Amino acid sequence: MLDQGVFYFFAALAILSAILVVTRRNAVQSAIFLVTALLATAGIFLNLNAEFLFIVQVILYAGGIMVLFVFVIMLVNLDVALHQVQFNRQWFVALIVSAVLAAQVAAAIAVSRRTLYTVPAAPAESLEPNTERVAFYLFHNYMLPFEIASILLLVAMVGAVVMAKKRV
Amino acid sequence: MSGNLAQAYAPLLIHLLVALGLSAILLILSSLIGQHRPTREKMQPYECGITPVGDAREPFDVKFYLVAMVFILFDVEAVFLYPWAYVFRELRWFGFTEMLLYILILLAGYVYLWKKGALDWNPSKTQRDRQT
Amino acid sequence: MNDTIARSILVVSLVKVVVLLFLVLTAVAYLVWFERKVAAHIQGRWGPYRVGPHGLLQPLADGVKFLLKEDATPAGVDRFLYFSAPLLTMTLAISAIAMIPFGPASIHIFGIATPLVIANISVGLLAIFAITSVGVYGVALGGWSSNSKYSLLGGLRSSAQMISYELSLTLSVVGILLLAGTFNLSELIMRQDGYTWGHLPKWNLLNPTFPQILGFFCYFVAAIAETNRAPFDLAEAESELVAGYHTEYSSFKFAMFFLGEYASMITVACLASILFLGGWLSPFPQTPGLDWTRYLPAGVLAVAGVALIIHGVRYINVFGRIALPVLGVILGALSFLCSQPGVIDDIQGPFWFLAKVLFVLFVYVWVRWTLPRFRYDQLMRFGWKVLFPVALLNVILTSLAVVMRK
Numbered sequence: 001m002l003d004q005g006v007f008y009f010f011a012a013l014a015i016l017s018a019i020l021v022v023t024r025r026n027a028v029q030s031a032i033f034l035v036t037a038l039l040a041t042a043g044i045f046l047n048l049n050a051e052f053l054f055i056v057q058v059i060l061y062a063g064g065i066m067v068l069f070v071f072v073i074m075l076v077n078l079d080v081a082l083h084q085v086q087f088n089r090q091w092f093v094a095l096i097v098s099a100v101l102a103a104q105v106a107a108a109i110a111v112s113r114r115t116l117y118t119v120p121a122a123p124a125e126s127l128e129p130n131t132e133r134v135a136f137y138l139f140h141n142y143m144l145p146f147e148i149a150s151i152l153l154l155v156a157m158v159g160a161v162v163m164a165k166k167r168v
Numbered sequence: 169m170s171g172n173l174a175q176a177y178a179p180l181l182i183h184l185l186v187a188l189g190l191s192a193i194l195l196i197l198s199s200l201i202g203q204h205r206p207t208r209e210k211m212q213p214y215e216c217g218i219t220p221v222g223d224a225r226e227p228f229d230v231k232f233y234l235v236a237m238v239f240i241l242f243d244v245e246a247v248f249l250y251p252w253a254y255v256f257r258e259l260r261w262f263g264f265t266e267m268l269l270y271i272l273i274l275l276a277g278y279v280y281l282w283k284k285g286a287l288d289w290n291p292s293k294t295q296r297d298r299q300t
Numbered sequence: 301m302n303d304t305i306a307r308s309i310l311v312v313s314l315v316k317v318v319v320l321l322f323l324v325l326t327a328v329a330y331l332v333w334f335e336r337k338v339a340a341h342i343q344g345r346w347g348p349y350r351v352g353p354h355g356l357l358q359p360l361a362d363g364v365k366f367l368l369k370e371d372a373t374p375a376g377v378d379r380f381l382y383f384s385a386p387l388l389t390m391t392l393a394i395s396a397i398a399m400i401p402f403g404p405a406s407i408h409i410f411g412i413a414t415p416l417v418i419a420n421i422s423v424g425l426l427a428i429f430a431i432t433s434v435g436v437y438g439v440a441l442g443g444w445s446s447n448s449k450y451s452l453l454g455g456l457r458s459s460a461q462m463i464s465y466e467l468s469l470t471l472s473v474v475g476i477l478l479l480a481g482t483f484n485l486s487e488l489i490m491r492q493d494g495y496t497w498g499h500l501p502k503w504n505l506l507n508p509t510f511p512q513i514l515g516f517f518c519y520f521v522a523a524i525a526e527t528n529r530a531p532f533d534l535a536e537a538e539s540e541l542v543a544g545y546h547t548e549y550s551s552f553k554f555a556m557f558f559l560g561e562y563a564s565m566i567t568v569a570c571l572a573s574i575l576f577l578g579g580w581l582s583p584f585p586q587t588p589g590l591d592w593t594r595y596l597p598a599g600v601l602a603v604a605g606v607a608l609i610i611h612g613v614r615y616i617n618v619f620g621r622i623a624l625p626v627l628g629v630i631l632g633a634l635s636f637l638c639s640q641p642g643v644i645d646d647i648q649g650p651f652w653f654l655a656k657v658l659f660v661l662f663v664y665v666w667v668r669w670t671l672p673r674f675r676y677d678q679l680m681r682f683g684w685k686v687l688f689p690v691a692l693l694n695v696i697l698t699s700l701a702v703v704m705r706k
Contacts, residue, residue: 063433135251180419198552213448253477289677
């Protein structure tokens with residue numbers, strides 16, 4: 001009962017923020033609503049007992065990646081952007097694409113309800129806060145993906161410098 | 169949310185809400201109590217006593233963008249270090265070696281950034297020579 | 301969870317939150333007074349002296365003044381962001397303290413025993429960092445929305461500085477996590493219990509496996525930069541940027557940035573005392589020879605009370621001659637209370653915790669009024685080329701020490 005209330009609260013917050021992200025004309029305000037959307041998602045993670053994921057979502061997405069977004073948005077001249085024609089010309093295509101996507105999701109749900117078996121929801125007591133288990137699996141069973149992540153980060157560093165150097 | 173978790177986080181939520189409410193009340197109170205006598209000059213943004221020139225929100229140096237980018241990359245590294253430190257006593261030498269490898273790979277990136285001057289705020293001497 | 305229990309927990313938390321926020325805001329106000337006094341004495345001045353004896357009512361006067369000042373909103377601001385920036389800054393700054401445990405003892409509210417912490421969550425340390433990391437927006441948005449060149453530059457500089465030093469801040473505590481293996485702040489303190497060679501406390505700063513001296517250095521420097529304090533207060537370098545990101549803020553909106561800065565200082569000092577200085581643990585082992593240290597809280601209060609009375613009766617004006625001795629008598633009564641058998645054990649934790657926090661805050665203020673400001677390029681170079689590698693080195697060395705020892 002309480003669980004569902006918390007879930008609907010955060011879900012509603014996330015959807016509302018997401019709508020505001022696309023409807024605000026001011027890009028910085030959009031970015032701020034994207035932050036609230038991400039924070040609401042973090043709340044849903046917490047509701048699912050994923051304590052560590054909740055913290056990482058806040059630290060990395062809200063406190064890291066979105067700062068970069070805000071910087072980049074401030075970097076481009078907003079007044080020029082405001083006077084330019086927005087992307088509204090393609091709204092018809094966008095409508096078709098989202099309709100197709102919605103139909104796909106609906107079909108997938110309908111099919112899986114009837115034919116495929118669905119995994120029963122895990123009982124709440126097996127979902128205790130599990131930072132330690134997450135950590136152990138990450139550094140024990142999934143060692144290789146973890147090391148590959150460092151190479152990905154390395155590539156991203158080189159990419160950032162190459163891109164930035166063109167403008168310096 | 170399991171009972172223990174709810175018990176731990178509910179007070180935090182209450183704290184956040186009370187703090188937000190308190191700040192909002194103070195903000196509203198000050199705009200109600202404080203006087204409002206706007207004049208055209210007073211409402212101008214401050215610019216050392218002269219009439220503001222141009223728009224304040226001008227595009228700025230790409231350096232800030234680069235710093236934010238590099239920050240995210242190393243922040244991801246730091247966030248990986250937390251769970252690692254948490255279970256380090258169980259992993260022991262295995263954990264030490266895998267993290268050493270991870271840090272060494274990222275240190276290569278750090279050295280690259282350093283050499284390319286991405287960590288300098290002012291353009292390095294060679295760059296200045298190239299520009300002139 | 302049972303409904304009545306849940307409801308009583310909510311009520312108790314609400315009471316605790318209100319009390320803590322009241323205490324924090326009072327502490328912030330008097331921290332400003334403390335800073336002005338220390339600054340004045342460092343520079344051979346007297347500091348606040350007019351409002352109340354020794355300027356003790358100055359914070360109250362400042363608060364009233366902030367409320368009464370004209371609430372000017374410059375033309376061309378982005379109103380939504382302009383108002384949410386101070387709101388965000390203050391809310392987050394006074395929220396991070398919810399995770400700080402102030403002592404090992406439990407207090408009783410409405411007959412329910414409850415610990416001296418609001419949110420005892422298992423990832424408390426990370427939650428504080430999460431709140432700090434979101435705090436960047438207050439600065440960046442305040443600067444951007446003001447429509448002033450100084451604000452924008454100040455906001456940008458300040459947010460770039462905050463994210464750069466946040467990295468060293470997060471790395472500097474990894475060494476402690478390696479030693480303790482927990483994110484919970486109360487447990488982090490409990491792991492530091494004990495004494496090396498019988499006398500030297502096993503605080504993380506002096507940990508026998510690997511002393512976290514490098515870690516403490518990185519933490520403290522990064523924390524000063526993170527809270528935008530001198531010598532890293534580039535955001536408000538008044539000689540070049542007028543007042544930085546809050547140039548265009550007036551009345552209480554400015555005060556909220558101000559309160560936020562000082563509240564973050566308190567959080568950072570609390571965290572320093574928890575992580576490196578053993579939190580609420582006493583520096584003296586409880587051996588028979590050192591048993592008298594249990595009376596230190598009462599003793600300190602008594603000495604302060606007597607000094608206040610002696611000094612107060614000769615104060616220059618009548619108000620002070622009455623107020624200061626009354627304050628002294630109150631302190632004396634508190635001192636008597638602290639020496640009573642029922643209270644003396646409970647008071648040890650909060651006493652040592654607050655003593656350490658006050659010490660860290662004093663160093664904070666001392667640093668501000670002693671060191672000159674860094675130049676911006678020096679600041680960024682120091683953060684990325686000195687502090688970051690040193691913090692990383694500390695992580696590697698500590699992990700090596702831990703793995704060799706076990």
